[in-house]
Amino acid sequence: MSKVTVVGAGNVGATVANVLAHKDIVKEVVLLDIRGDFAKGKALDTWEQAPIDYYSTMVRGTDNYKDTKNSDIVVITAGIPRKPGMSRDDLISTNAKIVASVTKSIMKYSKKPIIIVVSNPLDVMTYAAWKASGLDASRVMGMAGILDTARYRAFLAEALDVSPKDLQAVLMGGHGDTMVPLPRYTTVAGIPVTEMIDRETLKAIVERTKKGGGELVKLMGTSAWYAPGAAAAQMVESIVKNDNRIFPCCVRLTGEYGLKDIFLGVPVKLGKEGITQKLELKLNKTEMKSLHKSADAVRSVMKTFEKMKIS
Numbered sequence: 001m002s003k004v005t006v007v008g009a010g011n012v013g014a015t016v017a018n019v020l021a022h023k024d025i026v027k028e029v030v031l032l033d034i035r036g037d038f039a040k041g042k043a044l045d046t047w048e049q050a051p052i053d054y055y056s057t058m059v060r061g062t063d064n065y066k067d068t069k070n071s072d073i074v075v076i077t078a079g080i081p082r083k084p085g086m087s088r089d090d091l092i093s094t095n096a097k098i099v100a101s102v103t104k105s106i107m108k109y110s111k112k113p114i115i116i117v118v119s120n121p122l123d124v125m126t127y128a129a130w131k132a133s134g135l136d137a138s139r140v141m142g143m144a145g146i147l148d149t150a151r152y153r154a155f156l157a158e159a160l161d162v163s164p165k166d167l168q169a170v171l172m173g174g175h176g177d178t179m180v181p182l183p184r185y186t187t188v189a190g191i192p193v194t195e196m197i198d199r200e201t202l203k204a205i206v207e208r209t210k211k212g213g214g215e216l217v218k219l220m221g222t223s224a225w226y227a228p229g230a231a232a233a234q235m236v237e238s239i240v241k242n243d244n245r246i247f248p249c250c251v252r253l254t255g256e257y258g259l260k261d262i263f264l265g266v267p268v269k270l271g272k273e274g275i276t277q278k279l280e281l282k283l284n285k286t287e288m289k290s291l292h293k294s295a296d297a298v299r300s301v302m303k304t305f306e307k308m309k310i311s
Contacts, residue, residue: 002026002240005068007102008077009033012118014042015229016075017059021046024055025240036063069109075232078102079119081223091120096310099125103132114239114274117142118232122175123298124305126250127263137252139274144175145248145265146231151212152181155205160196171248172265173294180290181206242272256280259295
Protein backbone atom coordinates (compact mmCIF):
# COMPACT_ATOMS: atom_id res chain seq x y z
CA MET A 1 0.00 0.00 0.00
CA SER A 2 1.26 3.47 -0.87
CA LYS A 3 2.00 6.48 1.28
CA VAL A 4 0.65 9.79 0.01
CA THR A 5 1.58 13.23 1.30
CA VAL A 6 -0.64 16.25 0.70
CA VAL A 7 1.10 19.58 1.25
CA GLY A 8 -1.30 22.33 2.28
CA ALA A 9 -4.24 21.69 4.62
CA GLY A 10 -6.44 24.43 3.22
CA ASN A 11 -9.71 23.72 1.43
CA VAL A 12 -8.15 21.97 -1.58
CA GLY A 13 -5.55 19.97 0.33
CA ALA A 14 -8.01 18.84 2.99
CA THR A 15 -10.43 17.76 0.24
CA VAL A 16 -7.68 15.73 -1.49
CA ALA A 17 -6.93 13.94 1.78
CA ASN A 18 -10.60 13.34 2.56
CA VAL A 19 -11.46 12.01 -0.91
CA LEU A 20 -8.39 9.75 -0.89
CA ALA A 21 -9.36 8.39 2.51
CA HIS A 22 -12.82 7.53 1.17
CA LYS A 23 -11.29 5.70 -1.81
CA ASP A 24 -9.52 3.43 0.73
CA ILE A 25 -6.64 2.65 -1.64
CA VAL A 26 -3.65 3.73 0.46
CA LYS A 27 -2.54 2.88 3.97
CA GLU A 28 -1.59 6.39 5.04
CA VAL A 29 -2.16 9.99 4.00
CA VAL A 30 0.06 12.65 5.58
CA LEU A 31 -1.49 16.13 5.58
CA LEU A 32 1.26 18.73 6.01
CA ASP A 33 0.83 22.43 6.67
CA ILE A 34 2.99 25.15 8.23
CA ARG A 35 0.05 25.56 10.62
CA GLY A 36 0.71 22.21 12.28
CA ASP A 37 -2.28 22.10 14.59
CA PHE A 38 -4.55 23.10 11.70
CA ALA A 39 -3.35 20.09 9.68
CA LYS A 40 -3.67 17.83 12.72
CA GLY A 41 -7.25 19.01 13.23
CA LYS A 42 -8.26 18.42 9.60
CA ALA A 43 -6.60 14.99 9.67
CA LEU A 44 -8.23 14.01 12.95
CA ASP A 45 -11.65 15.08 11.67
CA THR A 46 -11.19 12.86 8.59
CA TRP A 47 -10.00 9.92 10.70
CA GLU A 48 -13.03 10.27 12.98
CA GLN A 49 -15.17 10.02 9.84
CA ALA A 50 -13.69 6.59 9.01
CA PRO A 51 -16.04 4.49 11.18
CA ILE A 52 -19.04 6.28 9.65
CA ASP A 53 -18.03 6.00 5.99
CA TYR A 54 -16.17 2.67 6.29
CA TYR A 55 -12.58 3.27 5.27
CA SER A 56 -9.27 2.28 6.87
CA THR A 57 -6.89 4.89 5.49
CA MET A 58 -5.10 6.64 8.35
CA VAL A 59 -4.82 10.41 7.88
CA ARG A 60 -2.16 12.18 9.96
CA GLY A 61 -1.54 15.90 10.26
CA THR A 62 1.89 17.48 10.74
CA ASP A 63 4.12 20.51 10.16
CA ASN A 64 7.31 18.41 10.01
CA TYR A 65 8.64 17.19 6.66
CA LYS A 66 10.29 14.24 8.42
CA ASP A 67 6.80 12.73 8.66
CA THR A 68 6.63 12.63 4.84
CA LYS A 69 9.58 10.20 4.65
CA ASN A 70 9.30 7.58 1.89
CA SER A 71 6.21 9.10 0.30
CA ASP A 72 5.26 7.43 -2.97
CA ILE A 73 3.11 10.32 -4.18
CA VAL A 74 3.07 13.98 -3.13
CA VAL A 75 0.24 16.39 -3.95
CA ILE A 76 1.26 20.06 -3.62
CA THR A 77 -1.64 22.42 -2.97
CA ALA A 78 0.35 24.99 -0.95
CA GLY A 79 0.18 28.65 -1.91
CA ILE A 80 -2.00 31.70 -1.56
CA PRO A 81 -5.50 31.37 -3.05
CA ARG A 82 -6.76 33.43 -5.93
CA LYS A 83 -8.73 36.49 -4.79
CA PRO A 84 -11.44 38.41 -6.68
CA GLY A 85 -9.90 40.51 -9.44
CA MET A 86 -6.61 38.63 -9.23
CA SER A 87 -5.29 36.90 -12.35
CA ARG A 88 -3.42 33.62 -12.06
CA ASP A 89 -0.31 35.46 -13.23
CA ASP A 90 -0.50 37.75 -10.18
CA LEU A 91 0.09 34.71 -7.98
CA ILE A 92 3.42 33.74 -9.48
CA SER A 93 5.91 35.53 -7.21
CA THR A 94 4.66 34.18 -3.88
CA ASN A 95 3.55 30.76 -5.04
CA ALA A 96 6.69 29.97 -7.05
CA LYS A 97 8.81 30.46 -3.93
CA ILE A 98 6.42 28.31 -1.89
CA VAL A 99 6.29 25.47 -4.44
CA ALA A 100 10.07 25.42 -4.93
CA SER A 101 10.65 25.37 -1.17
CA VAL A 102 8.05 22.64 -0.59
CA THR A 103 9.50 20.48 -3.37
CA LYS A 104 13.04 20.69 -2.01
CA SER A 105 11.83 19.84 1.50
CA ILE A 106 9.94 16.82 0.17
CA MET A 107 12.97 15.58 -1.77
CA LYS A 108 15.06 15.51 1.43
CA TYR A 109 12.97 12.64 2.74
CA SER A 110 11.60 10.84 -0.33
CA LYS A 111 13.90 9.50 -3.04
CA LYS A 112 11.69 9.22 -6.14
CA PRO A 113 8.17 10.40 -5.39
CA ILE A 114 5.61 11.21 -8.04
CA ILE A 115 4.64 14.87 -7.63
CA ILE A 116 1.23 16.28 -8.55
CA VAL A 117 1.00 20.09 -8.48
CA VAL A 118 -2.31 21.87 -7.87
CA SER A 119 -0.99 25.34 -6.91
CA ASN A 120 -1.65 28.25 -9.28
CA PRO A 121 -0.66 29.50 -11.78
CA LEU A 122 -0.69 25.77 -12.45
CA ASP A 123 1.41 25.32 -15.60
CA VAL A 124 4.32 27.40 -14.31
CA MET A 125 4.12 25.99 -10.77
CA THR A 126 4.48 22.49 -12.25
CA TYR A 127 7.58 23.69 -14.10
CA ALA A 128 8.91 25.18 -10.84
CA ALA A 129 8.37 21.90 -8.99
CA TRP A 130 10.09 19.91 -11.75
CA LYS A 131 13.14 22.21 -11.68
CA ALA A 132 13.38 22.07 -7.90
CA SER A 133 12.90 18.29 -7.70
CA GLY A 134 15.55 17.05 -10.11
CA LEU A 135 13.16 14.24 -11.02
CA ASP A 136 12.47 12.82 -14.45
CA ALA A 137 9.65 14.80 -16.07
CA SER A 138 7.48 11.66 -16.16
CA ARG A 139 7.19 11.94 -12.36
CA VAL A 140 6.11 15.60 -12.13
CA MET A 141 2.73 16.74 -13.42
CA GLY A 142 0.01 19.30 -12.81
CA MET A 143 -3.69 18.84 -12.14
CA ALA A 144 -5.77 21.15 -14.32
CA GLY A 145 -7.22 19.35 -17.31
CA ILE A 146 -9.26 16.91 -15.23
CA LEU A 147 -10.88 19.81 -13.38
CA ASP A 148 -11.45 21.85 -16.56
CA THR A 149 -12.87 18.81 -18.36
CA ALA A 150 -15.14 18.06 -15.39
CA ARG A 151 -16.55 21.57 -15.51
CA TYR A 152 -17.10 21.28 -19.26
CA ARG A 153 -18.87 17.92 -18.83
CA ALA A 154 -20.97 19.19 -15.91
CA PHE A 155 -22.20 22.18 -17.93
CA LEU A 156 -22.98 19.93 -20.90
CA ALA A 157 -24.84 17.41 -18.73
CA GLU A 158 -27.03 20.20 -17.38
CA ALA A 159 -27.74 21.62 -20.82
CA LEU A 160 -28.55 18.20 -22.30
CA ASP A 161 -30.42 16.95 -19.21
CA VAL A 162 -28.30 13.78 -19.10
CA SER A 163 -26.12 12.14 -16.47
CA PRO A 164 -22.58 13.53 -16.30
CA LYS A 165 -21.48 9.89 -16.07
CA ASP A 166 -22.17 9.49 -19.79
CA LEU A 167 -20.04 12.42 -20.91
CA GLN A 168 -16.46 11.99 -22.13
CA ALA A 169 -14.35 14.90 -23.30
CA VAL A 170 -10.82 16.05 -24.08
CA LEU A 171 -9.47 19.46 -23.18
CA MET A 172 -5.94 20.72 -23.76
CA GLY A 173 -3.66 23.71 -23.26
CA GLY A 174 -2.95 25.94 -20.29
CA HIS A 175 -5.09 26.22 -17.18
CA GLY A 176 -6.98 29.47 -17.63
CA ASP A 177 -8.74 31.53 -20.25
CA THR A 178 -6.62 30.10 -23.09
CA MET A 179 -7.51 26.44 -22.45
CA VAL A 180 -8.62 24.50 -25.52
CA PRO A 181 -11.83 22.43 -25.16
CA LEU A 182 -12.27 20.04 -28.12
CA PRO A 183 -15.96 19.52 -29.01
CA ARG A 184 -14.86 17.16 -31.81
CA TYR A 185 -13.63 14.74 -29.15
CA THR A 186 -16.66 15.18 -26.85
CA THR A 187 -19.23 12.36 -26.68
CA VAL A 188 -22.42 11.49 -24.80
CA ALA A 189 -22.58 7.71 -24.31
CA GLY A 190 -20.48 7.42 -27.45
CA ILE A 191 -22.61 9.88 -29.48
CA PRO A 192 -20.76 13.00 -30.73
CA VAL A 193 -22.01 15.95 -28.70
CA THR A 194 -22.25 18.01 -31.90
CA GLU A 195 -25.22 15.81 -32.88
CA MET A 196 -27.07 16.60 -29.65
CA ILE A 197 -26.61 20.33 -29.13
CA ASP A 198 -26.68 23.42 -31.33
CA ARG A 199 -23.47 25.24 -32.16
CA GLU A 200 -24.26 28.45 -30.26
CA THR A 201 -25.14 26.66 -27.02
CA LEU A 202 -22.00 24.56 -27.28
CA LYS A 203 -19.90 27.66 -27.91
CA ALA A 204 -21.39 29.34 -24.82
CA ILE A 205 -20.55 26.28 -22.70
CA VAL A 206 -16.98 26.27 -23.99
CA GLU A 207 -16.62 29.95 -23.04
CA ARG A 208 -18.11 29.30 -19.58
CA THR A 209 -15.63 26.46 -19.09
CA LYS A 210 -12.71 28.72 -19.91
CA LYS A 211 -13.81 31.13 -17.18
CA GLY A 212 -14.97 28.39 -14.79
CA GLY A 213 -12.45 29.20 -12.08
CA GLY A 214 -13.21 32.92 -12.19
CA GLU A 215 -16.95 32.24 -11.96
CA LEU A 216 -16.45 30.45 -8.65
CA VAL A 217 -14.09 33.10 -7.31
CA LYS A 218 -16.78 35.73 -7.95
CA LEU A 219 -19.41 33.61 -6.20
CA MET A 220 -17.37 32.58 -3.16
CA GLY A 221 -14.59 35.13 -2.86
CA THR A 222 -11.98 32.39 -3.15
CA SER A 223 -10.97 29.49 -5.38
CA ALA A 224 -12.92 26.24 -5.71
CA TRP A 225 -11.95 23.19 -3.65
CA TYR A 226 -14.36 20.22 -3.93
CA ALA A 227 -13.83 19.55 -7.64
CA PRO A 228 -10.08 20.39 -7.67
CA GLY A 229 -9.48 18.17 -4.64
CA ALA A 230 -11.42 15.28 -6.16
CA ALA A 231 -9.56 15.70 -9.46
CA ALA A 232 -6.14 15.43 -7.79
CA ALA A 233 -7.33 12.39 -5.83
CA GLN A 234 -8.44 10.76 -9.10
CA MET A 235 -4.92 11.16 -10.47
CA VAL A 236 -3.47 9.57 -7.32
CA GLU A 237 -5.89 6.66 -7.68
CA SER A 238 -4.83 5.90 -11.26
CA ILE A 239 -1.17 5.92 -10.19
CA VAL A 240 -1.65 3.80 -7.07
CA LYS A 241 -3.77 1.21 -8.87
CA ASN A 242 -1.61 1.36 -12.03
CA ASP A 243 -4.80 1.85 -14.01
CA ASN A 244 -3.15 3.68 -16.92
CA ARG A 245 -6.24 5.87 -17.16
CA ILE A 246 -6.14 8.59 -19.80
CA PHE A 247 -6.44 12.08 -18.35
CA PRO A 248 -5.57 15.57 -19.58
CA CYS A 249 -2.65 16.62 -17.35
CA CYS A 250 -0.07 19.37 -17.33
CA VAL A 251 3.18 17.71 -18.45
CA ARG A 252 6.51 18.61 -20.02
CA LEU A 253 6.37 18.50 -23.80
CA THR A 254 9.47 17.51 -25.76
CA GLY A 255 8.27 18.05 -29.31
CA GLU A 256 4.70 16.78 -29.15
CA TYR A 257 2.26 19.04 -31.05
CA GLY A 258 5.30 21.00 -32.27
CA LEU A 259 5.99 22.24 -28.72
CA LYS A 260 8.98 21.65 -26.48
CA ASP A 261 10.43 22.77 -23.14
CA ILE A 262 7.03 23.79 -21.84
CA PHE A 263 4.55 22.34 -19.33
CA LEU A 264 1.11 22.21 -20.93
CA GLY A 265 -2.11 20.18 -20.69
CA VAL A 266 -2.31 17.18 -23.01
CA PRO A 267 -3.89 13.70 -22.69
CA VAL A 268 -1.61 11.18 -20.96
CA LYS A 269 -1.72 7.70 -19.44
CA LEU A 270 -1.17 7.64 -15.67
CA GLY A 271 0.30 4.53 -14.05
CA LYS A 272 2.57 3.45 -11.21
CA GLU A 273 5.62 5.19 -12.73
CA GLY A 274 3.73 8.42 -13.35
CA ILE A 275 3.24 9.48 -16.95
CA THR A 276 3.55 6.28 -18.95
CA GLN A 277 2.59 7.80 -22.31
CA LYS A 278 1.79 11.20 -23.82
CA LEU A 279 -0.93 10.89 -26.46
CA GLU A 280 -0.61 13.00 -29.58
CA LEU A 281 -4.03 13.64 -31.12
CA LYS A 282 -4.48 14.56 -34.77
CA LEU A 283 -5.59 18.15 -34.29
CA ASN A 284 -6.96 20.18 -37.19
CA LYS A 285 -5.47 23.56 -38.10
CA THR A 286 -7.87 25.57 -35.93
CA GLU A 287 -7.33 23.34 -32.88
CA MET A 288 -3.54 23.38 -33.32
CA LYS A 289 -3.56 27.16 -33.65
CA SER A 290 -5.55 27.46 -30.41
CA LEU A 291 -3.15 25.11 -28.63
CA HIS A 292 -0.11 27.11 -29.73
CA LYS A 293 -1.83 30.34 -28.67
CA SER A 294 -2.39 28.78 -25.24
CA ALA A 295 1.27 27.73 -25.16
CA ASP A 296 2.32 31.31 -25.91
CA ALA A 297 0.35 32.53 -22.90
CA VAL A 298 2.03 29.93 -20.67
CA ARG A 299 5.48 30.82 -22.02
CA SER A 300 4.95 34.47 -21.12
CA VAL A 301 4.40 33.49 -17.48
CA MET A 302 7.37 31.09 -17.65
CA LYS A 303 9.55 34.02 -18.70
CA THR A 304 8.36 35.98 -15.66
CA PHE A 305 9.27 33.01 -13.48
CA GLU A 306 12.71 32.63 -15.07
CA LYS A 307 13.50 36.31 -14.48
CA MET A 308 12.81 35.78 -10.78
CA LYS A 309 15.72 33.29 -10.64
CA ILE A 310 14.07 31.12 -8.02
CA SER A 311 16.35 28.12 -7.48
